[in-house]
Amino acid sequence: MxxxxxxxxxxxxxxxxxxxxxxxxxxxxxxxxxxxxxxxxxxxxxxxxxxxxxxxxxxxxxxxxxxxxxxxxxxxxxxxxxxxxxxxxxxxxxxxxxxxxxxxxxxxxxxxxxxxxxxxxxxxxxxxxxxxxxxxxxxxxxxxxxxxxxxxxxxxxxxxxxxxxxxxxxxxxxxxxxxxxxxxxxxxxxxxxxxxxxxxxxxxxxxxxxxxxxxxxxxxxxxxxxxxxxxxxxxxxxxxxxxxxxxxxxxxxxxxxxxxxxxxxxxxxxxxxxxxxxxxxxxxxxxxxxxxxxxxxxxxxxxxxxxxxxxxxxxxxxxxxxxxxxxxxxxxxxxxxxxxxxxxxxxxxxxxxxxxxxxxxxxxxxxxxxxxxxxxxxxxxxxxxxxxxxxxxxxxxxxxxxxxxxxKDGYLPVETGDLLNTQITGGKITEAGIRKNIYIGLNYMEAWLRGVGCVPIDWLMEDAATAEVSRAQLNQWVLHGVKTEDTDKVITAELNKDILAEETAKLLKTAKEGNKFELAAKYFLPEITGEKFSDFLTTLLYDELTAGESFGEILVEALKA
Missing domain, CATH: 3.20.20.360 (Malate synthase, domain 3)
Known part of the structure; x- marks a missing residue:
């Protein structure tokens, strides 16, 4: 066998x-x-x-x-x-x-x-x-x-x-x-x-x-x-x-x-x-x-x-x-x-x-x-x-x-169109939103690369799902070249790249020795500029996460029976 x-x-x-x-x-x-x-x-x-x-x-x-x-x-x-x-x-x-x-x-x-x-x-x-x-x-x-x-x-x-x-x-x-x-x-x-x-x-x-x-x-x-x-x-x-x-x-x-x-x-x-x-x-x-x-x-x-x-x-x-x-x-x-x-x-x-x-x-x-x-x-x-x-x-x-x-009176069954209705009255896309997404994505990815998957960020317990929302939004906004409502800027790959560099630099100023912010930024960059869109952050980062572990082959016969 x-x-x-x-x-x-x-x-x-x-x-x-x-x-x-x-x-x-x-x-x-x-x-x-x-x-x-x-x-x-x-x-x-x-x-x-x-x-x-x-x-x-x-x-x-x-x-x-x-x-x-x-x-x-x-x-x-x-x-x-x-x-x-x-x-x-x-x-x-x-x-x-x-x-x-x-x-x-x-x-x-x-x-x-x-x-x-x-x-x-x-x-x-x-x-x-x-x-x-x-x-x-x-x-x-x-x-x-x-x-x-x-x-x-x-x-x-x-x-x-x-x-x-x-x-x-x-x-x-x-x-x-x-x-x-x-x-x-x-x-x-x-x-x-x-x-x-x-x-x-x-x-x-x-x-x-x-x-x-x-x-x-x-x-x-x-x-x-x-x-x-x-x-x-x-x-x-x-x-x-x-x-x-x-x-x-x-x-x-x-x-x-x-x-x-x-x-x-x-x-x-x-x-x-x-x-x-x-x-x-x-x-x-x-x-x-x-x-x-x-x-x-x-x-x-x-x-x-x-x-x-x-x-x-x-x-x-x-x-x-x-x-x-x-x-x-x-x-x-x-x-x-x-x-x-x-x-x-x-x-x-x-x-x-x-x-x-x-x-x-x-x-x-x-x-x-x-x-x-x-x-x-x-x-x-x-x-x-x-x-x-x-x-x-x-x-x-x-x-x-x-x-x-x-x-409930006046009940209407849920139809296909209801589950696909993403129109949000009063919703805005802002540069502040870009920065928040990049900040959350960077912080979470950096922690995950250190082996920590549950991270308190701004008094919220963030996990991979919330980081994924940040990544996906940034990618979609670049893909369609939408405008920010607070600064009237077209969201381009270059804009996201610049903001990523700024937010990374801010975090590095107070980061502990051995942090992985630069590595996180390296993986984050192509995802938010439209160069690529990985299926999941966890699979994207998995090999990097485990690269530092020391391996030695152990045949199953050597294990406790």
């Missing part, structure tokens, strides 16, 4: 009292499991990625996304339903998110929330260290052995007693693996990197599924960046094979799909249908959805969006997306989850902090009254705001009973 190699080494000693090490994660059994999944399904994954490219060519050529005729029978069949909510996923009113860093996991479990999504995707830079220690941290989290003392500060991190939490239980754990477009180059199978999605899912599932079931929950996942229902079908087939292999009943796995792509928004019912008994609903991944809308419609001048601050959840295409998602989820009996509140507390400025928290309240009020069954927060300090609002407007564990078309 063709060979498997691991092309990275990690320190075998554990810095944590649990003693769990990478060797406990990369066992022969676990690797055999993920490699079998990869060999079975990777060709389908690659073909689906090729289909994405072909579909984009069609969109660029004038064929705008629309509801599919081939799946009309699924949308029109009123009989089928998703499964009833799984244990631990009945009440999801407030979910907190963050990367699988041990400190963040402890803080998340201590937050007054119902569920916790740990993220291997947009908020984690996938260094080999981050990936494998992330899995080790989750292994310990599932087994209740997270507590530790930080060596650098001496601070103790300890998970509080479950009885102190909102519902007398620790938050339910949900894992987000990386998207179909990413690979994990540290594991090479038959001469090619393993699928990052399959690796993240498979390692976690192999080690933790039965332990989670024993605790009364199950292995639960968030699935990112799918662009078509066939991609959900692929996940469903992987779930079935994984459960059969470990002799776990089908339907034990539950997965919530982040609706983060424009094409995916036209296939909501089909995505739920493909996941069948594994579905636990859909989520409004608002920032990625905005990025995808710009990306997919980049060549359409009449679809150009204004400064990101003007693209709120109440503008036509975003409001239609929310309405349709809630309508579809409740029609099929699954959760419709709201989006992220990215604010973090502003220390030292009470007025600014109060204003920021009021924006959070308004956003969560909009979601609760629209019919969402829960929402996301990025910081524990926001949990009580979201909990209070959903507690007032959603007194039951969820509001799956709420159907917009039944409960």
């Amino acid at each position: 063709p060979s498997l190699k691991i092309v990275a080494e990690l320190d075998s000693s554990s810095p944590y009292p649990s003693g769990t090490t990478p060797q406990d994660i990369l066992t022969k059994g676990a690797l055999d499991f993920v490699v079998s999944l990869h060999r079975t399904f990777n060709n389908r994954r690659k073909k689906l990625l090729e289909t994405r490219v072909k579909r984009q060519v069609e969109i660029d050529g004038g064929k705008l996304p629309s509801f599919l005729e081939e799946t009309k029978h699924i949308r029109e069949d009123i009989a089928w339903q998703g499964p009833v909510p799984a244990p631990g996923l009945v009440d999801r009113r407030v979910e907190i998110t963050g990367p699988p860093d041990r400190k963040m996991i402890v803080n998340a479990f201590n937050s007054n929330v119902t569920t916790y999504m740990t993220d291997f995707e947009d908020s984690m830079a996938p260094t080999w260290t981050n990936v494998i220690w992330g899995q080790a941290n989750l292994y310990d989290a599932v087994r209740g052995q997270l507590d530790f003392v930080a060596k650098d500060t001496g601070k103790e991190y300890k998970v509080k007693d479950a009885n102190t939490h909102f519902n007398g239980k620790l938050p339910t754990l949900i894992v987000r693996p990386r998207g179909w477009h990413m690979v994990e180059k540290h594991i090479v199978v038959d001469g090619e990197p393993i699928s990052a999605s399959i690796f993240d899912f498979g390692i976690f599932f192999y080690h933790n599924a039965k332990a989670l079931i024993a605790k009364g929950h199950g292995p639960y996942f968030y699935l990112p960046k799918m662009e078509a229902y066939q991609e959900a079908r692929l996940w469903n087939d992987i779930f079935n094979v994984a459960q059969d292999t470990l002799e776990i009943p089908r339907g034990t796995i539950r997965a919530t799909v982040l609706i983060e792509t424009l094409t995916g928004a036209f296939e909501l019912e089909e995505i739920i249908y493909e996941l069948r008994q594994h579905s636990s609903g859909l989520n409004c991944g608002r920032w990625d959805y905005m990025f995808s809308t710009i990306k997919k419609l980049r060549h359409y001048k009449d679809k150009v969006l204004p400064d990101r601050g003007d693209v709120t959840m109440t503008v036509p295409f975003m409001a239609a997306y929310v309405k349709y998602l809630i309508e579809v989820c409740h029609k099929r009996g699954v959760h419709a989850m709201g989006g992220m509140a990215a604010q973090i507390p502003i220390k030292g400025d009470e007025a600014a902090n109060a204003a920021a928290m009021e924006r959070v309240k308004a956003d969560k009020l909009r979601e609760a009254t629209a019919g969402h069954d829960g929402t996301w927060v990025a910081h524990p300090a926001l949990a009580h705001i979201a909990t209070d609002i959903f507690g007032e407007y959603m007194p039951h564990p969820n509001q799956l009973f709420y159907r917009p078309e039944l409960d």
